[in-house]
Amino acid sequence: MPQYLEGQRSSAWLKYKLRNSQQAVICGFTEAQGQQSGFGALVLGAYVQGKLIYIGNCGSGFKERERKEILEILAPHRRKTKPFDHAVKVAKESQVSWVEPELVCEVYFAEWTGDKHLRHPVFKGLRADKAAEDASMEIVAVNEMEQSRVVQLGRKKVTLTNQDKIYWPHEGLRKGDMLAYYEQMGNYLLPYLKDKPIAMNRFPDGIKGKSFFQKDVEPKQLPSWMKTVPMETASNKETIDYLICNDLASLLYIANLGSIEINSWLSTFKKPQMPKFGVLDLDPNGMDFQELKAVAKTCKKLLDKAEIPGFIKTSGSSGFHIYLHVNEQYDYSLVRNFIQFLAQMVHDQHPETTSLERAVKQRQGLIYLDFLQNRQGQTIAAPYSVRPKPGASVSTPIFWEELNEDIQITNFTIDSLVERLRTKADPWEAIFKTRVDIKRAITKF
Template identity: 45%
Template sequence: MMKLSEYNKKRDFKKTAEPKGKVKKSGEVLHFVVQKHEASHLHFDWRLEIDGVLVSWAVPKGPSADPSVKRLAMQVEDHPMDYIDFEGTIPKGQYGGGTVMVWDTGNYMAEGADTVSQSKKLIQKMHDEGNIKIIMQGKKLKGSYHLVRMSGKKEEWLLMKGKDDFANKKNFDQHSVLTGRTLKEIEEDKSSDTWESNKKGAKANSGDKSHILTENNEAELSFTAEDLADAKRRKTFPKEWKPQLATLTDEAFDDSDWIFENKYDGYRALIQINGGKVNLVSRNGLSFNKKYKSLVDSFLVIKDDIMLDGEIVVEDSKGKSHFQWLQDYEESPGRGKLKYYVFDILYFNGYDLTALSLLQRKHILKAILPESTTILYSDHIIGKGRQALNKIAKRGGEGIIAKKLDSSYHVNKRSKDWLKIKVTKEQEMVIGGYTEPKGTRNRFGSLLIGYYDNGKLIYSGKVGTGFNEASLEKLHSSLMNIETTTCHFAEKPKIPNVHWVKPELVAQVKFTEWTAGGSMRHPVFVALRTDKKAKEVLREKPLKNTKNTEQHNDVSKKDFKSDKVDITNPDKIFWPKEGYTKGDVIAYYDVMADYVLKYIKDRPQSLRRNPDGIKNQGFFQKDMSGKTPKWVKTRKLTSSSDGESVAYLICNDKETLLYMANLGCIEINPWSSRIGSINNPDYIIFDLDPNKASLQDLITTAKKVKEILDKLNIKGYLKTSGGKGLHIFIPVKPNYTYRLTREFSRLISETVYKALPDITSLERMPKKRIGKVYLDFLQNGKGKTMACAYSLRPREGATCSAPLQWSELDHDFDIKNYNIKTMPQRIREKGDLWNDFFNDAIDLKAVLDKLKK
C-alpha cells in the first residue's frame, strides 16, 4: 500500500476542502466508499478501508453488477478515512479538480472471514497477493466483488462482480446515496451539502444557459432541454388521464433504488392547467373545483399547460392533517389550512412526461412550482424507508409511499412500482363472539372484539385477517368450548348470525388507528395472549413524553423522552408492596442505558415480559417476527432443537431498550455470544444458586471460585444475580465454541466442589441439594440467557443484577441493597465496575490446555 504522505504532497489544503491525510485506527467494522468523480475525465474512485487508510483505485467505467463484465481499476494513492463522506467540488487547478459524489458507501468483509478481526488480517494478505475477494454491504453494491492485479503489473487491476444472488445486468442509480443529488447539482451548489431548486430566494443556476427552457421567453426555469430528451411530444392536452395507484404492502424496507414519501390523509387529485384554466379532478374523474375553490385559485399563478398529481389535505396549526375537516371544509372552512401536496408531474407544455424516470419528473416538478403556502412540493428521502416510516409514525401520520426511483408513470393503473406502507399499532382485545365463514374461508369469518372500560365490555369492531389454516382451526376449537347464548358486550353489535362466547380469550391485534367512533381501523389478528386476563384488558392510550408523578427515587423524578417509543400505562403498579411502577422501570433504563447497552449490544434477546409486574411469572418471548416496529432491529437465527427460524430482537440503542421496557421487560436477558460470532461466546458464566444455603456459605463459595481463578491469572467479574445468588463472569475471546466454555466452567466447578463438598453441590435436582450452593455450569450453552449487568429483576424489592467489588463480600453484604432506587446513585459514585470487562478477555484454549496438564 502507498503512504498518505503522497496524498498530502499532491494537495494544497488551504485551497481544497478535502480532509488532511491522517491514519486512523480501524473500528468494529470495515468501511468502503465508491465516489463518482468528474475531473479531467469522468471516473469512479473505489476505496476500501485497510489498516487505517482508504486504499484506492480509479475505475474509468465504474462498477458493474454483471459477473461477465471486467472493469479496469488503476491503483492510486491511499486516501485518509475522513475522505469516506467527502462530497463537493475540488477547485480547478488543484489535484483532481472537479466534482465528487458519494456514489455508494457501506461495510465489507473479506471472503472466508467469520469475524472483523479475521477480516482485517485476511484483507491485508489479499492485497499483498493481488487477489482481493470481499462481500459488500452497501446501498447499491451488494454481495461478492473481486479485485485482481493484472499479471506483471503494479497498478493495473481488474474489478468484477462475483456470482451470487445479487448479480444482475441492471444499471445502477446515479444519484448520491448521502444527499440524493446528481453530479451537476453538487457542482452547482456552492453553499451547502443540500441542493435546492431555483425557487424564490434560491441561487440561480450558473454557467451556459442557452439550453434552459423558458416560460414565454421571459422566466428562466432550472431544468434544461436535456431533461426532456426522452419525453414524448403530444398534440392534445390529456384530460382523460387518471392517477397511478399504489399496491399495499405490510413492511417498510431500505433500498437505494427506491424513494419514500409521506402518505397523505386526504383526497387524491390531479391538477389540470390548460389555456389558463384550472381543473381540480378526483381520482375518479369528478371535479373538486366548487368544493375547494380557493385551492383552484391558488394555481392561477401557473401560466404553463401542465398536469400535476398530488393530495388535498386540511392541516391544523401543527401541520397534522384531519380527513374529517377536509370532508366538512365547505361548511367549516376556518377549521384548518387547505393545502395541495404535489408529488408528480405528468405533462408540461406539449410534453408527455410519463415515460421519464420518477426522479427526472420530480426534478422538473420542483423547478416549476411557485413559492406558496398552499401549493407544496412533496419531498422524499432515498433508500431509508424504515427511517421514513418512523418519522411519519412519530408525527401521527398514516404511512409512507415507496416509489421506484427509475420508474415511469403508469396512467390509470395500480402498479408495484409504487407501494403504500401504513403505520400500525398493537392492542390487546377481548374476544366476545365470531361470525360464520364466507366464501372459501373455513371455521369462522371474523372475531368480534372489545375492551373493558369501568367494568363494561366495549365493542371495538371485527377482525377478519391475519389467520392461517392452523390458527383458524385451533382458535375455532377454543371458541366452541366457550360458546354461550348471551352477548357480553355492553351494547349488542347489530350483526346477524353471531356466535357469542364467554369473554375469556385475549387476542393481540395490530391496526392503523382508532376511529372517532371507537373502532379499530384495518385490524389484523396477531396471536392469542395466554398471559393476560380478559378483565385486565383496557384501551391503551399512548403518552409520548411521560413524566412519573410518583417520586419513589431519583430515577422517577427524571423527565425522560423517547423519539420512537409511545410509552403506555406508565402509572401501572409493577411492585405492589413498594409501589414502583412501569414508568419507574422505563425511567431506570433511560438513566442506565449507557451502562446496560455495553453488555447487550449485538446479542439476541430472549424477552421475559412481565406486563402485569411481579404478581405473576410473566412469559418468555423469543420470536419477534412481525411483532416489532420497523425501526427495531431483529435477526433470524435457526433453533438447534427444532430447526425453525426465530427472529430475535437485537438491542443496540436506548430507544430499543425503552421499547423492551415498555413491553414489560423488567429483566434483560442477552445471549453470551454476538451476531457475527454467534457460535462463539465471549464470556463464561458461573451461576451460584444458594437454594436455602446460608449467605455465609454463598460468600465462601464465591471466594473459592476467585481463589482458583487467581491461581490461573484470570480476573473474575462479580455481580449479584438480582435474586438470591451471585454470578461470576469471565470474558473470553470469541474464538471458541459453547462446548469449550461449558467444559471450562465444569472443570472449575468440580474443583470448587472438591474443595467445599459440605456446602456446594453439582446435583441438578433442587430437592437433592437443599441447603447447598449449586454450581450451575450448564448455563453456558447456545441460546441460554442470564440477566445482564445492571438488569432489574422481577422480584420483591425491585432488585438489580449489580456489579460488585470483591471487597464488598463482607459481613455487611446484603443483596437487597442493590435495587432500582440505589443503582443510579451507586453508578454515579463508583462508575462501571465492569468497565474493563472485554479488555480482559482470555484465550480459553490456552487456559484449558494448562488445566489438563
C-alpha cells in the same frame, strides 16, 4: 436531555432523583425474609398535630451489621399493640413486632404518596439526639407521573405507555420508575446486549400479575428501526425471529412491552456458537449467604491462581454470576467444559455445601454450581438488568472486595444503582479489555 452516545458511558445520563429526608419514629419491625438478618423492615410513624400517624415501612439502606444492632436496641421496647389507631392498615401487619414509639431514625425518600406514605424510603441512620415528639411530617408536593410520554432519540421515537401502572405493589414502584431506570442506565447495560439475541420476560401488569417469556417476535408488528434476526433453535431446529438490542431506543421499546428483565444469549447472532462470555452461576438454593460468599471467594482464589481476570455480579435474585470474557475465541463446548472444571475444583473445597448435580432433588439445600448456562440459546439476566423480584432488585456488578462487606443482594435496586454509580467506579469497567486464555489457564493448575 443529554445526547446518547452509542458504546460510550457518560455521567450526564445519571439523572438521579432529588432525595427528600424525613425524621421518623420507629413503631415496630417486620420479620426477616430469606437471607436477611435481624428484621425485614422498620415500621415508621410521624406526628401530625400531636397524633402519631403511620407513614410506611422502610426495608432498604441497612447493612447486615446494622440490622442486628437495631434489633438489639429495639428488643427491650416491645409492646403487644400497635401505637396507631386500630383502623390503620400497616403493610405486612401480621409479621410486625410492635415497639414503644420512642426511638427516632432518619430516612431518605423520593416523595410522599397520595395517602401520605413514604415512597422508596432508604434508611439513613438512628437519631439518638431527637425526641419522638419532634418527628413531624414534612410534606412536600407529590410528583405525579405522566401516563405516557415520547422519547426522541435521533430519528427514532419511542412512546412509553402506562407509566403510572403499579409494577411493584409493596414498594409503590411504577412502570415509569422502571423505564426511567433503563433510560438512565442504558450506557451501562447496552454493551452486554450488543448483537445478542434477546428473550423477554414480560410482566404487563407488574410482578404480581401473569407473566410470560417471549423469544419469537413478528417483525412486521415492530417499528421499522427495531432490528431482528432469524435464529435456529438448538432444541428443535425451528427458526424464530429474535430481537436485537443495540441502542437505547430498542432497550426502552423492549422495557415498555413490560419486559422487566433483559435476558440475552452469551454469544452474538454473528457468531452464535462462539460465546463472548463464560459464566458460572452460583445458585444458593436456600444456603446461608455467608457460605455463598465464601464459595464465591474460593472461585476468586482459583481464578487468581490461573491468572484469569474474573468479574462477579449479583444475580438480582439470591445468587452470584461469575463472568469470564472469552471473547469468541472458543466454542460453547470448550467454554462449558472449562467452567465445569472450575466448578469441580470449587466443589472439592466445599463438598458439604455445594453441588454440580442438575437434578433438583439431588442438590436440595446446596449451592448449585451451574456451568450449564454455557449453551447456545441459553439466556441470562444481563448486567444491570432489573429483576421481577420484591424491591425491584437489579443484577449488579460488584467489586470482589465487596464480598468482605456487609452487602445483601437486596441492597442493589433501581433506586440505589444510579447513586451507586455516581459515587463508585463501575466494577466491570475493564471487562472488555480483558481476554481469558483457557489453554494457558489450564497449565496453572
